[in-house]
Amino acid sequence: xxxxxxxxxxxxxxxxxxxxxxxxxxxxxxxxxxxxxxxxxxxxxxxxxxxxxxxxxxxxxxxxxxxxxxxxxxxxxxxxxxxxxxxxxxxxxxxxxxxxxxxxxxxxxxxxxxxxxxxxxxxxxxxxxxxxxxxxxxxxxxxxxxxxxxxxxxxxxxxxxxxxxxxxxxxxxxxxxxxxxxxxxxxxxxxxxxxxxxxxxxxxxxxxxxxxxxxxxxxxxxxxxxxxxxxxxxxxxxxxxxxxxxxxxxxxxxxxxxxxxxxxxxxxxxxxxxxxxxxxxxxxxxxxxxxxxxxxxxxxxxxxxxxxxxxxxxxxxxxxxxxxxxxxxxxxxxxxxxxxxxxxxxxxxxxxxxxxxxxxxxxxxxxxxxxxxxxxxxxxxxxxxxxxxxxxx
Amino acid sequence: xxxxxxxxxxxxxxxxxxxxxxxxxxxxxxxxxxxxxxxxxxxxxxxxxxxxxxxxxxxxxxxxxxxxxxxxxxxxxxxxxxxxxxxxxxxxxxxxxxxxxxxxxxxxxxxxxxxxxxxxxxxxxxxxxxxxxxxxxxxxxxxxxxxxxxxxxxxxxxxxxxxxxxxxxxxxxxxxxxxxxxxxxxxxxxxxxxxxxxxxxxxx
Numbered sequence: 129x130x131x132x133x134x135x136x137x138x139x140x141x142x143x144x145x146x147x148x149x150x151x152x153x154x155x156x157x158x159x160x161x162x163x164x165x166x167x168x169x170x171x172x173x174x175x176x177x178x179x180x181x182x183x184x185x186x187x188x189x190x191x192x193x194x195x196x197x198x199x200x201x202x203x204x205x206x207x208x209x210x211x212x213x214x215x216x217x218x219x220x221x222x223x224x225x226x227x228x229x230x231x232x233x234x235x236x237x238x239x240x241x242x243x244x245x246x247x248x249x250x251x252x253x254x255x256x257x258x259x260x261x262x263x264x265x266x267x268x269x270x271x272x273x274x275x276x277x278x279x280x281x282x283x284x285x286x287x288x289x290x291x292x293x294x295x296x297x298x299x300x301x302x303x304x305x306x307x308x309x310x311x312x313x314x315x316x317x318x319x320x321x322x323x324x325x326x327x328x329x330x331x332x333x334x335x336x337x338x339x340x341x342x343x344x345x346x347x348x349x350x351x352x353x354x355x356x357x358x359x360x361x362x363x364x365x366x367x368x369x370x371x372x373x374x375x376x377x378x379x380x381x382x383x384x385x386x387x388x389x390x391x392x393x394x395x396x397x398x399x400x401x402x403x404x405x406x407x408x409x410x411x412x413x414x415x416x417x418x419x420x421x422x423x424x425x426x427x428x429x430x431x432x433x434x435x436x437x438x439x440x441x442x443x444x445x446x447x448x449x450x451x452x453x454x455x456x457x458x459x460x461x462x463x464x465x466x467x468x469x470x471x472x473x474x475x476x477x478x479x480x481x482x483x484x485x486x487x488x489x490x491x492x493x494x495x496x497x498x499x500x501x502x503x504x505x506x507x508x509x510x511x512x513x514x515x516x517x518x519x520x521x
Numbered sequence: 522x523x524x525x526x527x528x529x530x531x532x533x534x535x536x537x538x539x540x541x542x543x544x545x546x547x548x549x550x551x552x553x554x555x556x557x558x559x560x561x562x563x564x565x566x567x568x569x570x571x572x573x574x575x576x577x578x579x580x581x582x583x584x585x586x587x588x589x590x591x592x593x594x595x596x597x598x599x600x601x602x603x604x605x606x607x608x609x610x611x612x613x614x615x616x617x618x619x620x621x622x623x624x625x626x627x628x629x630x631x632x633x634x635x636x637x638x639x640x641x642x643x644x645x646x647x648x649x650x651x652x653x654x655x656x657x658x659x660x661x662x663x664x665x666x667x668x669x670x671x672x673x674x675x676x677x678x679x680x681x682x683x684x685x686x687x688x689x690x691x692x693x694x695x696x697x698x699x700x701x702x703x704x705x706x707x708x709x710x711x712x713x714x715x716x717x718x719x720x721x722x723x724x725x
Contacts, residue, residue: 237689241541245691251681257688 166391233269239321252303286323327512344451345387391449410434424476439465471506533573541691548698562638563677585636660702667699672722
């Protein structure tokens with residue numbers, strides 16, 4: 129109350145937890161704070177999204193004659209979903225990679241929820257479903273969080289162990305009706321929503337090199353050995369001592385890092401999302417030959433080809449945040465685009481079979497998580513494996 | 522009292538997370554006036570989820586009707602029942618002037634609303650069972666009460682009968698427009714109309 133009462137304020141008492149916090153922060157973020165390139169890319173994308181968000185709000189107020197309200201609504205929903213995605217990634221990157229994993233785990237959980245809600249199950253599936261939600265989903269992410277040494281385990285846990293457990297558990301429940309179909313539904317849900325998606329955050333655990341096997345990001349010429357701080361405590365790949373032709377002058381006191389796993393993950397997510405937009409855009413502009421009219425009337429060959437080309441272009445333009453060289457980035461972007469499109473059309477087929485338009489419309493008021501991440505789910509394992517097989521030591 | 526309030530908030534939160542419930546008011550609005558919410562019964566969670574999907578001020582004056590023989594057994598159940606301000610009805614000992622309907626009318630006074638499940642027992646089948654006559658006698662003795670049909674979709678998959686491990690799927694709760702007992706409407710007609718009102722909400 130009186131100014132003297134502030135005299136009792138013990139600075140040391142307050143600084144102790146702050147110091148612990150700062151230390152933890154350092155441990156959790158070996159790369160993010162120093163990675164200039166990813167910061168630039170993230171900042172740019174976030175800025176563009178914010179601009180798009182405000183444009184969307186302006187368009188919403190326009191009279192119906194100038195802007196088609198349905199298109200504006202779709203646009204606004206998309207932009208909001210991307211902003212959310214961006215915020216989630218930034219939150220994860222800032223608070224540490226384990227937080228990113230937890231966030232992806234929650235997305236998987238929600239997507240599986242939507243998937244199973246849409247597919248009819250029988251009473252006898254109840255226990256198998258319980259274990260899918262409560263055991264296999266969290267376990268997959270826990271295993272991924274253990275890092276690359278657990279690769280052999282998390283890569284088979286769901287495709288082998290969960291896939292064998294589920295039919296056995298359903299059989300134990302004693303209901304033989306449409307047995308294979310019911311088993312397949314739960315297996316597909318786990319495979320797409322949990323297993324496939326978990327490969328996206330798994331990129332963060334890789335020890336990335338460039339295609340020639342040199343450490344990436346190229347270590348800055350360390351001015352003094354003292355600056356190579358306690359990297360061995362980092363849960364993420366430590367930067368090995370400089371061997372390659374490190375030309376970075378790095379006059380600054382703390383060397384800026386030029387690339388990180390977070391950047392590679394962001395590059396991937398950006399490509400997949402942009403690919404969706406390009407496919408849609410080219411389909412609207414040139415689309416004539418629909419790929420499968422029974423499944424999705426808006427996916428055309430023209431959209432697919434145009435989308436792939438544009439995605440390749442973006443991949444090449446943005447390859448400076450990744451260890452990929454220009455031609456490599458083009459091929460990877462093409463594969464990502466093709467897998468993303470495959471994911472989109474597969475999920476369309478499932479939705480068409482169940483007679484719903486969006487996973488979000490199952491339950492009013494929810495933006496369908498699965499609608500936003502379908503292409504991500506399909507592209508993630510392939511992108512992860514390419515990175516792991518060709519860009520790790 | 523404070524601890525009960527906290528417990529009930531926590532339980533309501535758990536119920537909402539587990540059921541992932543979307544709440545829709547179809548041609549109807551939440552209101553703390555005296556009402557009877559009647560719903561299809563497919564899961565243990567029904568009363569909890571319905572109750573927690575009401576806005577706080579409405580929830581505070583709404584009491585689920587529950588079976589005394591089950592909910593007064595043991596301190597935990599008794600405590601939970603008291604958190605929800607549940608109205609425990611004796612199913613075994615029904616006396617003159619002590620019929621469940623009489624007890625309900627007396628207990629709600631001029632303040633409380635009720636949540637009832639007129640199917641009586643939890644439903645196994647896809648199709649709703651016939652409604653028991655309690656709803657008819659309630660509205661006959663208190664014709665001023667608004668009757669709100671509620672349809673609870675997918676909750677039977679979250680926690681089916683005889684299960685204790687929930688599967689956190691998404692469910693949907695739809696509140697329908699209020700209805701009343703018409704003049705000279707027979708019991709059978711009224712119960713059929715009430716059941717139809719709940720069933721119709723499945724399609725909206």
